[in-house]
Amino acid sequence: MDRVGGTDATEGPFESLRTPATAADLLLVLAVPAALLAAAMLPLSVRRSLVFEYADPTLYTATVSAFVHVGPGHLAVNLAGYALVVPVAYLLSVANGERRRFRVAFVSLLVACPPLLSYLNLAIVRTGGSAGFSGVLLALYGYLPLALATHAERQFDIGRRRTTAPLLFFVGLTLITLLTLGAVATYGVTVPYRGRTVAVGHVITATLVGLLAALALVLALYALSATGERGDWRERLRTAADRAGHFELAVVGLGLFLMLPLATFPVDPVVGGRVLNLYTHLLGYALGFIASYVLVVVESEWLGPP
Known part of the structure; x- marks a missing residue:
């Protein structure tokens, strides 16, 4: 049989789902929306008491606040995002024989990110x-x-994972920076200082412009490295288009990767009377990639293939 990238070219991306392990994974994935919906059933007063207060932080609220939503709109948006991101990430992992790696990354991020992101919010005084x-x-x-x-x-x-993954990460970071720059330029940013508010939009704008310049250089370097690694990309892309199932899954995954920031980093950050915490969104994206990438490096160098 023909083989591409070390896998059977005739095997579809969903063949690996036909195993009892998929049922266990489904329960694991569904546990999160179940927890979010259960928390939404709590009285409003209880949910408000579980909010992570910057002036009175506790480890308990730092952890549980990530699973609590005060308004139904916020909950609906996050459930919709979860229903898009997690199944696509899972299908990509299973198609490539990395079911265990998905489980480790998924559980680790669910456990570590809520308290870590909450306390990192304290870096901005407000x-x-x-x-x-x-x-x-x-x-x-x-x-x-x-x-x-x-x-x-x-x-x-196409490409090497340890080069292409950072390249994609920086593509996402560039898109996020552009969207954030648009929000800052349109609405400005103020911070409290000695009893009054101070406009700092010009400072953040200059910082974001400098970051964009740095990202442009990084993207150029990674793109040159990626294109120089393996042969004719156009021929490989034509071959990839013939991989029924795998090609469509890649297109859906890439489309989701490029489109999600438009919803999570809107130019107008005020939605439903509340201001989206773009800082936390950015930290989450960076921590999620760094943790996953470090996991791959550690397993590859020390533990061998999954």
Whole structure:
């Protein structure tokens, strides 16, 4: 049989789902929306008491606040995002024989990100609090660059995962920076200082412009490295298009990766009377990718293939 990237070219991406392990994985994946919906059934006063307050932080609220939503709209958006990101990430992992790696990354991010993201919010001095699953959702989204890069390498023999994954991460970071720059330029940013508010939009704008310049250089370097690694990409892309199932899954995954920031980093960050915490969204994306990528490096160097 023909083989591409070390896998059977006639095997579809969903063949590996036909195993009892899929049922266990389904229960694991569904446990999160079940927990979010159960928390939404709590009285409003109880949910408000579980918000992570910046002026009175506790480890308990830092952890549970990620699973609590004060408004139904916020919950619906996060459930919709979860229903898109996690199944695609899971299907990509299973198609490439990385079911165990998905489980490890999924559980690790669910456990570590809520308290970590909450306490990282304290780096910005302000009043108020935070609640909701969006930061953790963006951490799970941060797993997608690695899953897509693995799929490209193993199914289409395009690029090397350890080069393509950072390239995709920086593509996402560039898109996020552009969207954030648009929000800052349009609405400005103020911070409390000695009893008054101070406009800092010009400072953040200059910082974001500098970051974009740095990202452009990084993307150029990674693109040059990726294109120089293996042969004719156009021929490989034509071959990839013939991989029925695998090609469509890659297109859906890449489309989701490029489109999700438009919803999670809107130019107008005020939605339903509340301001989206873009800072937490960015931290979640970065932490999700870094943790997943480090997992791959550690397993590859110390433990061998999964």
